[in-house]
Amino acid sequence: MTNYRTFSPSLQHKIDTLKARRESIQLGSIGFDSPLLLAPMSSICTAPYRLLMEQLGAGGTVSELVSCHGINYKNDKTIKMLEIHPLEKNIGLQLFGEDPQAMADAAKFAQDCNPDTPTKFVDINMGCPVRKVVSKGGGSALLKEPVKLGKFFSTIKKELNIPLTIKIRTGWDSDSINAPEVIHIAKEEGIEFVAIHGRTRTQGYSGLASWELLEDIAKLKILPMIGNGDLHSSYMVKERMKQTDCQALMLGRGPLRDPFIFLDSYKTDEDNFHFTxxxxxxxxxxxxxxxxxxxxxxxxxxxxxxxxxxxxxxxxxxxxxxxxxxxxxxxxxxxxxxxxxxxxxLGESKKQIDHTQTFMAGGHG
Ligand SMILES: Cc1cc2nc3c(=O)[nH]c(=O)nc-3n(C[C@H](O)[C@H](O)[C@H](O)COP(=O)(O)O)c2cc1C
CATH class of the missing domain: 1.10.1200 (Non-ribosomal Peptide Synthetase Peptidyl Carrier Protein; Chain A)
Incomplete structure (x- = not known):
């Protein structure tokens, strides 16, 4: 491992000041350094980006979605996606697929493939809206047949001695909002926590994530819950933190344009510095x-x-x-x-981002 250059004292001081305000949390049996987590994003959340975000205040991270079949075929590119950096701490590897045994075999491999820096948990992608994935029954298509989920979860869980978690959408479409039913089944099978993107599959990335619905689900307190969707700025994160019933929040696109969003979410009016x-x-x-x-x-x-x-x-x-x-x-x-x-x-310039404009309206969850 390379000896990486250190940050300048002035930047390191800002990072340390804000990081010290974070409070660690426990979601089921899994510990995180703060309730603000980095959301999984395909082709983005590889080890370098996850490590960077962890060092800039993310309480934990999740890998991009990785195909269970690619793992089981030992496809080189797929196996590379499971790599964890030795400095990463709170990381989960996310898998996608539709076949319970194929998922179970892949999950066991994912659990064991980084012996020195093991993944803390395996996450199942149940939110991907992309046709190529749902047409085979994976991603958000798993929400369509909740009766099959008990067996699906238990088959995977049997192979693991680390926690299993899920990331879902609120339902397939507005007529079939079934997140609570799915979470009840997940709880029965010993799933540790659920992350929910507050849109249905049919919505894709259009409109806004329904935080009203997310909060209603969080109030049911079925499992520890992570709310996700459209928290694009530290202001939005702070506002949500003040009022949410979710145990944690997950940020995806926000950190891409503001790498300091996790830290700035702990800044107060008394702090007379900004990230330059x-x-x-x-x-x-x-x-x-x-x-x-x-x-x-x-x-x-x-x-x-x-x-x-x-x-x-x-x-x-x-x-x-x-x-x-x-x-x-x-x-x-x-x-x-x-x-x-x-x-x-640019000197001391500050950023001005118009968050009403659409940014990256597409992804795998
Ligand atoms: C480019 C991109 C790739 C994504 N890839 C994944 C993925 O691999 N797995 C997943 O569960 N969600 C994936 N998502 C969904 C995000 O995790 C998140 O649920 C969604 O972007 C909403 O959160 P945000 O508004 O904070 O970005 C992706 C989203 C984007 C924009």
Whole structure:
């Protein structure tokens, strides 16, 4: 493992100050460093990004969805997705599939494949709305036939000696909101917690997540519950934390544009500091180091870096001009140099993001 560069004293001080305000929580038998968790996101929540977010205050993280069949076929790319960084602490690996035994075999493999840094739990994706997944009976299609779920859960659980958890949507469509029924079955079978994205499968990513419904479900207190959907800014997170009956909240797209969202959610009016453009630069440089360690191909590093940098600088002035220049950059070195120049010149600028505009209306959960 590389000796990573340290953050500057000024950034580290801000991180430490805000991290110290977090309170650890227990969801069933699983402990997290705070009730604000990073949501699973395909092609994003690989080890480097999860580790970065954990260091920037996420109380825990979940991997991207990984195919149970890919695992059982020992597909190289799929197995790579199960890799956990030695510095990661509170991580769960998420699997998707429709066949109970195939899921059970894959779950056992996922449990055992990082002997030095084992996953804390295995999570089942029951929210993916993507046709390719639901047409085979996986993802949110699992919500359609709750009678099959008892056997599904128990078959998987039998193979594991770590906790099993689920991430669902509120139901298949507005006529079949059945999250409470699904959670009751999950409880019977010893599932540890449920994360719920407050939309139905049919909604995809349209409209808004129904927090009214999420809170109604949370009040039933069937299982420890994590609420999820549209918490895009630290302001929105703080407002929700003040009033929620959920034990924890999960953030997906928010952290992509604000890597400090987990920390800023603990900031008060008395704090006379903010995360500056050069703080963002340090985060990007740290992320680059993690990617160098994790990725086998330079091209993958370049594509991942570019994608995340564009998201991370969203809301700063002159972003369009910067983005065009960065996408013309020949290699990683030039990409990093252009990014450094852009963020350094921004001085103490603050971000302005219009959260009413749609951002990434698509995903696997
Ligand atoms: C690009 C992208 C990929 C996603 N991939 C997954 C996934 O692999 N597994 C999953 O359970 N949910 C996945 N989701 C759903 C998120 O975990 C989350 O439920 C959803 O984005 C709503 O939360 P948010 O508004 O905080 O982003 C994905 C979402 C996005 C935008």
């Amino acid at each position: 453009p050069t703080d963002h630069l340090e985060v990007i440089e740290r992320f680059h180091e993690y990617l160098e360690d994790y990725c086998d191909r330079e091209r993958t590093i370049l594509i991942t870096l570019r994608k995340n940098i564009v998201w991370m600088v969203a809301g700063y002035p002159n972003v369009t001009h910067f983005r065009n220049a960065m996408f013309r950059a020949a290699d990683i070195k030039e990409t990093m140099a252009i990014t450094k120049e852009f963020l350094t010149e």
